């Protein structure tokens with residue numbers, strides 16, 4: 818299974834062209850977790866850019882998915898830890914994640930366990 822196909826597990830489009838664009842983009846980082854046979858089991862993407870009002874760089878976790886058979890084994894936490902390390906190397910001043918779907922109790926519990934807090938900000942999306 819190509820790494821991008823993991824996204825289909827959460828109903829996200831797994832378009833190979835967008836994946837190629839993502840991995841070759843200068844302001845994106847992609848980390849893939851693999852099982853002992855090198856089969857992809859998890860994926861995290863981080864995008865970053867300068868923000869004037871921050872006076873520095875902000876980053877977002879755009880995707881974080883672990884394949885169902887490998888959940889609750891620490892893979893998601895390790896992927897997130899490595900993305901956070903990368904963000905620190907990039908001197909990121911703000912690191913955020915927006916859930917793909919509604920915020921479930923499970924996803925909330927995961928991010929709290931990984932050192933993130935729910936942000937008190939409004940998000941608006943163009944209709």
Ligand SMILES: CC(C)(COP(=O)(O)OP(=O)(O)OC[C@H]1O[C@@H](n2cnc3c(N)ncnc32)[C@H](O)[C@@H]1OP(=O)(O)O)[C@@H](O)C(=O)NCCC(=O)NCCS
Nearest residue numbers: 881882883888889890891892893894916917923926927930
């Ligand atoms: C969220 C997700 C990435 C977590 O990955 P994971 O590898 O299963 O998570 P971990 O095993 O590293 O969990 C680390 C800790 O988070 C918490 N946690 C993780 N999943 C949880 C769940 N379903 N319910 C409650 N707590 C949970 C636990 O404290 C866990 O530690 P523990 O297993 O020792 O109790 C995975 O469930 C997933 O891919 N979900 C679908 C996509 C998604 O919602 N992504 C996040 C938003 S972009």
